[in-house]
Amino acid sequence: MPYWLMKSEPDELSIHHLQKLGRARWDGVRNYQARNFLRSMQESDLFFFYHSSCPEPGIAGIARIAGPTYPDPTALDPQSPYHDPKANAEKNPWSALDVEFVEAFEQVLPLARLRDNPALVGLSLVQRGSRLSVMPVSEAQWQAILAMR
DNA sequence: GCCAACGTTGGC
DNA sequence: GCCAACGTTGGC
Numbered sequence: 001m002p003y004w005l006m007k008s009e010p011d012e013l014s015i016h017h018l019q020k021l022g023r024a025r026w027d028g029v030r031n032y033q034a035r036n037f038l039r040s041m042q043e044s045d046l047f048f049f050y051h052s053s054c055p056e057p058g059i060a061g062i063a064r065i066a067g068p069t070y071p072d073p074t075a076l077d078p079q080s081p082y083h084d085p086k087a088n089a090e091k092n093p094w095s096a097l098d099v100e101f102v103e104a105f106e107q108v109l110p111l112a113r114l115r116d117n118p119a120l121v122g123l124s125l126v127q128r129g130s131r132l133s134v135m136p137v138s139e140a141q142w143q144a145i146l147a148m149r
Numbered sequence: 150g151c152c153a154a155c156g157t158t159g160g161c
Numbered sequence: 162g163c164c165a166a167c168g169t170t171g172g173c
Contacts, residue, residue, distance in 0.1 A: 007171090009171095030169095031156080032156095052170085052171065052172090053170080053171055053172085054171095057171080057172065057173095111172080128153095128154080129153075129154040129155065130154090130155090131154075131155060131156085131169080131170050131171070133170085150173105151172105151173085152171105152172100152173095153170100153171100153172100154169100154170085154171100155168105155169085155170080156167105156168085156169080156170100157166105157167085157168080157169095158165100158166085158167080158168095159164100159165100159166090159167105160163105160164095160165095160166105161162105161163090161164100
């Protein structure tokens with residue numbers, strides 16, 4: 001079963017917010033590479049929930065893919081910050097899916113510590129200049145990160 | 150707020 | 162198809 005890592009700004013959706021909700025829509029992905037990873041996900045895949053653009057960037061917990069992708073409604077909503085003026089109901093290039101809460105780490109696993117782990121040099125997250133918001137995580141990387149909690 | 154790095158856009 | 166200009170991401 002594949003593993004993933006997805007970034008969210010905690011102001012928008014944090015792991016604790018997801019814990020309260022139980023389930024939420026993962027939307028607003030506006031990068032084709034990230035979108036393609038979204039589309040290759042399967043229900044019940046697990047992913048690390050990463051907090052970005054915040055005082056303590058790092059992995060904050062684990063969540064699960066709750067179903068298949070569907071057209072991202074925020075692309076069609078003129079009120080949404082993710083509105084795409086080139087998208088319409090017939091042709092919406094963007095995908096969203098639902099996710100379920102699994103676990104919140106007691107402490108956020110900081111990006112700086114992830115960078116220090118030699119087992120994670122191949123992870124897109126810690127590579128120089130990488131801005132990918134959805135990425136695959138290998139089994140070995142998954143286990144290495146779990147062991148750092 | 151700064152800025153490096155990357156992705157996208159659009160003129161040619 | 163090239164590439165300069167611009168916009169965005171995201172850590173610091």
